[in-house]
Amino acid sequence: MEYSETSAHIVKSPRLQWLAGIAFTFFIALLGLGLSKLPGFDHIGPLASAILIAVGYRQVSGYPEKLRSGIEFSAKKLLRFAIILYGLKLNIDVIFHQGLPLLVRGIGTVAFSIVVMYALSKWLKADASISLLLGIGTGVCGAAAIAAISPIVKSKEEDTAISVGIIALMGTLFSILYTVLRPLLPLSDTNYGMWAGISLHEIAHVALAGAPAGQDALEVALLAKLGRVFLLVPLCFIFMYGMKKRSPEKQKNSAKVEFPWFLIGFIITSLIGSYVLGDIIPIPSQVLDDISNVSTYFLTMAMVGLGLNVSFSTLKNRALRPLIAMALTSILLSVLTFFTL
Structure with a gap:
């Protein structure tokens, strides 16, 4: 359905346009959540499902300009707030007491993914911005890492949306492949869980691949993955430093690198989740689950805002080679991780 002049007149004031834009992303996110419950789409999750709907809307009806302020609020402000809430999932205490060896492996995964992705993108002459985001998403924690890094490296919203879509697709395919291969591999359940946690893209992908191997394998897999999530904070600061140290010529043509204050919020919520909630302040696990669901929904709304910036012509011309490089x-x-277990 095309965004008509009649509906545009209904939303007259800037505040109403802003609210209508947020409501628009909320509605599309709700559709994405519903789509992700259907067979097939349940493997790619609500974020990628919402992006698919948003991209489809853009191709049919164009960008709803009257709602831009609210859509951009979801794509930027809600995105940062979702990442702050995401920190509650990260138990720093568990990582330092049980997962230090896995954290070291995680550092290797992050470094390997970024370096190899960079080399392959150069060889394939793939889009540099999308390839960088995919390398970071592959190494750290998928869409959340891409969303956190993209404003620091000044990526276009279209590039961010394309990268999130690609990593959701690739991560889903690999997690299903892991599940199929598991009975055929000479790995104990624990080592299999470690392999999944060290090498797969999103937390959801790790859970999907690890669960069939049993509870112990799943716990090891998630612990390994959380170690990689922890690395998101230092990686963001490394990229901040790199952006500030770029050549003077490039600095003249680019905006000042803003401090990612949402990362401070991410650190604070991580500390609260690790040392306050449950120990000092008893809180039911259901409440934490509800907060996690809210953060996922906000992140889904943000993906709608990003997906509306994608055009099929650009996707065809710019996404194929980064997709090959990421694969x-x-x-x-x-x-590599399989043979180093």
Whole structure:
């Protein structure tokens, strides 16, 4: 349904346009959540499902300009708030007391993914911005890492949306492949869980691949993955430093690198989740689950705002080579981590 002049007149004041834009992303996110419950789409999750709907809307009806302020609020402000809430999932205490060896492996995964993705994108002459985001998403924690890094490296919203869509697709394919291969591999359940946690893209992908191997394998897989999530904070500061140290010529043509204050919020919520909630302040696990669901929904709304910036012509011209580079990087990462267990 095309965004008509009649509906545009209904939303006259800037505040109403802002609220209508947020409501628009809320509604599309709700559709994405519903779509993700259907067979097939349940493997790619609500974020990618919402992006698919938003991209489809853009191709049919164009960008709803009257709602831009609210849509951009969801794509930027809600995105940062969702990442702050995401910190509650990260138990720093568990990582430092039980997962230090896995954290070291996680550092290797992050470094390998970024370096190999960079080399392959150069070789394939792939889009540099999308390839960088995919390398970071592959190494750290998928869409959340891409969303956190993209404002620091000044990526276009279209590039962010394309990268999130690609990593959701690739991560889903690999997690299903892991599940199929598990009975055929000479790995104990624990080592299999470690392999999944070290090499797969999103927390959801790790859970999908790890669960069939049993509770112990799933716990190891999630612990390994949380170690990689922890690395998101230092990685963001490394990229901040790198952006500030760019050549003077490039600095003249770019905006000042803003401090990512949402990362401070991410650190604070991580500390609260690790040392306050449950120990000092008893809180039911259901409440934490509800907060996690809210953060996922906000992140889904943000993905709608990003997806509305994608056009099929650009997607066709810019996404194929980064997709190939990421596929090769993911294969190499899986093989390397398998043989180093």
